Amino acid sequence: MTEMNTRPKTYWQHMVVDWSADKEAFKVNWGKVMMWLFLVGDTFIFSIFLIGYMNVRMSATEAWPLTSEVFALVVGGHHIPLLLIAIMTFILITSSGTMAMAVNTAYQGNKKATFWLMVTTAILGASFVGLQAYEWTKLIVDEGIRPWGNPQGAAQFGATFFMITGFHGLHVTGGVIYLAVVAYKVKRGHYDKKGFQIVEITGLYWHFVDLVWVFIFAFFYLW
């Protein structure tokens, strides 16, 4: 075989070469591989949550509450549906933007910018959780919705809503802590020798949490 034939050309040839190589299957840092694996597993968790939600919503014996009513905010005497959730979604998507910028600056070696961008991301994440707490309070206190019951119809509405948004909220909270720790370590120079892949790995997790939110948003607020 000539040199030309052995060099991979297409995507598939690259993949075959990578997977039949020794040492490693992916030419990337192992932490990234581990995070991807974890996220695929986590995708299964959220998928099953959402499939369970669809199932109980379809099999519920009572009517599902009107989402445009339940999730509306009253501003100046007007019912504005989805206002709060639009703000929350905007905040979370913005935080993904700052996270992406942090990854970029980290690979450029700009530790100060990375630190502040990660802190911004964490603050945006924390304010998302804060708004979620506000939304929960509104549903529980003002509208009387509980995990086990709901004056406006099917009890499963409260059960699935609190369970799934709660599980997502825990992911965001965990992410905020993770971001804070990594940002602190970046500032301290902990990764100067090892390289800054950790920022990208943290970013993978953060983007995943955002992506999950898009699905939760679609299934709970738009359906």
Next chain:
Amino acid sequence: MTHIAVADQEPELHHPRTFIGKYIWSQDHKVIAIQYGCTAIFVGLIALVLSVVMRLQLGFPDQFDFINPNMYLQFVTMHGMIMVVYMLTALLLGGFGNYLIPLMVGTRDMIFPYLNMLSFWFYFLSVLVLLASFFVPGGPTGAGWTLYPPQSILEGTPGSGLGIVLMLVSLAIFIIAFTMGGLNYVTTILQARTRGMTLMRMPLTIWGIFTATILGLFAFPALLVSAIMMLFDGLLGTSFFMPAIVSLGEATDFEGGSPILFQHLFWFFGHPEVYIVALPAFGMVSDVLSIHARKNIFGYRMMVWAIVIIGGLSFVVWAHHMYVSGMNPYFGFFFATTTLIIAVPTAIKVYNWVLTLWQGNIHLTVPMLFAIGFIFTFTHGGLSGLFLGNVVIDMPLSDTFFVVAHFHMVMGVSPILVLYSAIYHWFPLVTGKQLNTRLGMIHFWGTFLGTYAIFLPMHYIGFLGVPRRYYALGDTSFIPDSAHALNANMTIAVIIVALFQLVFIFNLFWTMKREPKSKINPWGAASLEWHTPEVPPGHGNWGKELPTVHRWAYDYSVPGVVQDYIPQHVPDSDVVYESGFDPSTSKREPT
């Protein structure tokens, strides 16, 4: 910044100095493996005792006052759950996975040792929570190991209070532990192999553990989610799985939930779980058969693809556990078809094991006996699975002892025979001592013949229609007296088999205390784990330099070669040929 493969990086090892750092909060994969192994064997023994008590009741009803109907159900439940999750999964993946992966792929430790340590301690915590349920008011749950709602959380089922809560919490902790370990196993195999170790040179043990761990990472989420939902149903009064229902004469507050949803979620985990247990066993038995028959494994590539295909298919067969739950007949047809398709790669594996033995130089050592025993029990269990995979045959056999006999043969006895085989096989590596052969022979024949004495008659009474999970059969016209006599026979067989397991436990202690140090690599194995500079392997496994791999793990009885095996790390230039043999005439394909 350029990327450097793990195998090419400078070793970064922290040698712990204190006793606690070395043996308690250890980050060394070998110590963690032994911690996992001992804990799993300990809970396995508890589950063994539970099964003996159950059988006493079934064989001799009304003879033992200390077993009441509630306790019987609790013992059935805990026996099943402990054996499947806390013993088999933990011992195969946490124990053997941890020990063998870094040694067999040639790396110094798991890729993320700290997480690996946490994995064990979470597992330990889950075991403690599980065992705590024996001591709470109401006792452990008696809902059956499948924990089907509504009965699992309704009053009237034993352990419907704290018992089921502790069970679900313990499962959730176990899943966290498994995820931490599993991420390590998969990433280590993918990213930290040594020079020359391609995926297609890995021993089948590693392929089995690798695929099973991926199954676990994707299947356990279903169990986690259903455990969370059921906890909410039980504690908060939500109605995910609970329909409007009258319990003990009183209407409950539940409304509109779906018990079938739980069954789907449970079996979406439960069926891959069967293969989480089976695939590592398939891998280990392949290696043992090849080594002790001094012959390369027959059809290595086919074996690898069979493992991968079985793993993939295991996600699309789950509803064959639910034919009697009420399902659209078209779904039944679909799931019956996928179930029967799994028989094809599985049969490929069985044929390849037999063909590995064919014309091999079979050494009937203790590990080999257990491995050959496995081929028998697995074939029997697999064949009865073909019956149950068909909807029309499953309908009358469902919830009879035929099902119990089937799954005990295929995923109880078979993986346990492989586990014994693996323990006898790798004991000289782990401890430097070979388990006493005479005691091992006694242990094998008692276990192998004894399990047949238990489970062959069980198929028969299942055909008669004797239902499972019944405390006592009472006077029923369709159950002849011979079935009662068989039940008594099976119970006696169970007691005998249980006693033979004591021989094994005794052998462990006897060997550690009395037997002399064994030869290094006593079986003449070619795979990497037997070729460390020290035996048992030291911290960091490989001394200064990682080994370089030049061949697959199955070069046994190579024509013209003086030694009857060539270790994986020996280059072609160092192979010693018989005088007058010209290796260039050999037609072997490079591996």
